[in-house]
Amino acid sequence: LQLVESGGGLVQPGGSLRLSCTASVTLEDYTIGWFRQAPGKEREGVSCISEGYGGTNYAASVKGRFTISRDSAKNTVYLHMNSLEPEDTADYYCAAGFLYCYGSYGLGPEYSYWGQGTQVTVSS
Numbered sequence: 001l002q003l004v005e006s007g008g009g010l011v012q013p014g015g016s017l018r019l020s021c022t023a024s025v026t027l028e029d030y031t032i033g034w035f036r037q038a039p040g041k042e043r044e045g046v047s048c049i050s051e052g053y054g055g056t057n058y059a060a061s062v063k064g065r066f067t068i069s070r071d072s073a074k075n076t077v078y079l080h081m082n083s084l085e086p087e088d089t090a091d092y093y094c095a096a097g098f099l100y101c102y103g104s105y106g107l108g109p110e111y112s113y114w115g116q117g118t119q120v121t122v123s124s
Contacts, residue, residue, distance in 0.1 A: 001025050001113045003094050008118030011084055019079040021094030027070065028052065029056060031101045032077045033111055034068060036120075037092035045107025046092070049077060050100070057106045062088075091117040091120045 003066035007019040017020040021032060033048040047058045056068050067080040077094065 001028070001096060003096060003113055003115035005092060005094050005115045005118040008092060008120045010121045010123065012124050013085060013122055015122070016080070016082045017084065017120060018104050019081065019092055019094075019120070021079075021115065022075060023096065025096075027075050027077055027096070028072050028115075029095040029115055031099050031111075032068075032070070032096070033095045033101070033106055033108060034077075034079045035093045035095060036088075037117075038087075038090040038091070041090075042111065043093075044090075045109075047079060048101040048106035050102070050106070051098070057101045058086050059107055063095040072083070084120075088120050089120060089122050093117045 002024045004022050011017050031050050034046040035043050037043040049056050049068045065083045070077045094115045096113040097111035
């Protein structure tokens with residue numbers, strides 16, 4: 001299983017970006033998570049969307065600003081990022097696995113497959 005992220009770049013504070021995660025398998029069959037890792041910091045779970053019914057979960061740091069969605073026809077999971085802040089600067093990764101995505105589940109490192117990441121820089 002290969003995951004490929006895209007959509008990163010440089011954006012000003014307050015701006016928006018949409019990250020995409022595509023795969024060589026049907027993404028709807030997996031829980032998909034988005035993670036980020038800033039320089040010198042630990043990897044942080046940002047959001048997830050569950051297989052099948054598509055329940056979602058968000059880290060407190062992004063709730064209300066980021067939205068995860070899935071387009072099954074395009075076999076793509078998106079992370080819509082609004083009101084970006086310099087603190088959102090990081091490498092962003094998508095991951096796939098068979099796990100729950102609600103409450104305290106889905107934002108940890110228990111995923112089986114990981115992409116290579118895409119860089120997001122929020123700066124004026």
